[in-house]
Amino acid sequence: MQKLTFITKETKKAGGACCGTVTTTDNTCSGDTARNILSCPSANRTAPRWITGAVPTPAGAVPQITAEWTVEDRWGMIKSRTGAYRMRYTVAPGLYALGEPGKDSDIFVTANYKLSFDILRRALTGHHAWVLVLDTKGINVWCAAGKGTFGTDELVKRITGARLDEIVGHRRLIVPQLGAVGVKAGEVHKRTGFRVSFGPVEARDIPAYVRAGYSKTREMTTMGFPMFDRMVLTPMEINPAMKKFPWFAAVVLLIFGLQPSGILFRPAWTGGLPFLLFGLVSVFAGAFVTPVLLPWIPGRSFAVKGWIMGMLSVLLVHQLDGMPVQGGAFGLAVVYLFFPAMTSYIALQFTGSTTFTGMSGVKKELKYGVPAYITATAISVVLLIAQKIREWSVL
């Protein structure tokens, strides 16, 4: 197939009408936002590095992409994993040509979260295939499928918008298995004539899946949750918890600094510091240690797992650390009551990121967990107030 340079005759003809506002010009342009990249002259200067040219098809030129990752792609992955600009990490939805696909080439469907798109691209190294990107508002396949944005309607819209029936001779689509949460295969077939096959869970299994004649082994169908996968999710557990930490710190320093003569810096610091340290340790235990050590912590409940790790961390820090906890028995009671509960609460948040927890289970955990957390916090506050009253009556 002829490899074209970025601006071709066809794309020049289309003019600059679609520049800039790619999403709103859907109807007036090719109906495929990915293709608008080609028809926009300014895109030539700002086009992403992974677009290498254009492939002519009976339905117009389709942007050609490479399977290779650049340093920018890698850096983008790191930034999106840590939450730096997670919500804006997108590619234009529509059809792309990986390599030099033809009428018989496979069509792989993915989300417009750039990382999902990149992982698929990389998995297809050496293949010639069509990649159909759905507009999932920058969310990955599984989460978007759960919300319905990676869904039947959007898929049907993209199939017709890209004029796939004119581009390929066959009527097969390979949708990632986890997209099945939102895509109703039977309905897609009825509405477009395209038959959906749900491919492997992980894009990296695609070459083996294709080699095996589009059949999956049990390993390709099931979703594990190995330590590395759990670990890469922890920054997005730590970040939200740390965003709330200044509030926690302010309350702690206020409580300890509050004296009959006003709010004093020294007692705030000496009394508050051990609590701040316990707070940090609790966040770390709930948002990092519990997810990473998940299968080895006893129990099935995330709240229980978190509480165990919280208790162990508090014990450990209390034993190792030279900093005395102020407030005598009351202060110690607060430390052992509040911080494991805090770790438990943070650990429970991880249910939202796992590959195996369901809504009914989380509801059950919350039914017992939330009253326990509220009670633990309330008792802690009462104990701290009681301790203040005790101190002040001595003074």
Next chain:
Amino acid sequence: MKYLANVATLQYAPEKCTGCGRCAEVCPHGVFAMQEKRAVVTDRDQCMECGACALNCEYGAIAVNSGVGCAAALINSMVTGGPPICGCDSTPGGNCC
């Protein structure tokens, strides 16, 4: 790794099964397996209620109460009384799903 036992709301009516195999194709935890051209439930406790099987069963043999298994979303809905929604849409940069 298994989550809590006996909580999954998965319901399966084997008499409606035509043996198309979609459920086994889409389940990410191998809850469904094909035996003698019929789907069978192998381990209910593995079900994470994602709903892919029920959505793709054209014969109405499967029902599951699916939804976001996200503690933050469920707590928010308890507080506000609204439907559980993950942080993605409302809070940019928030944790997703």
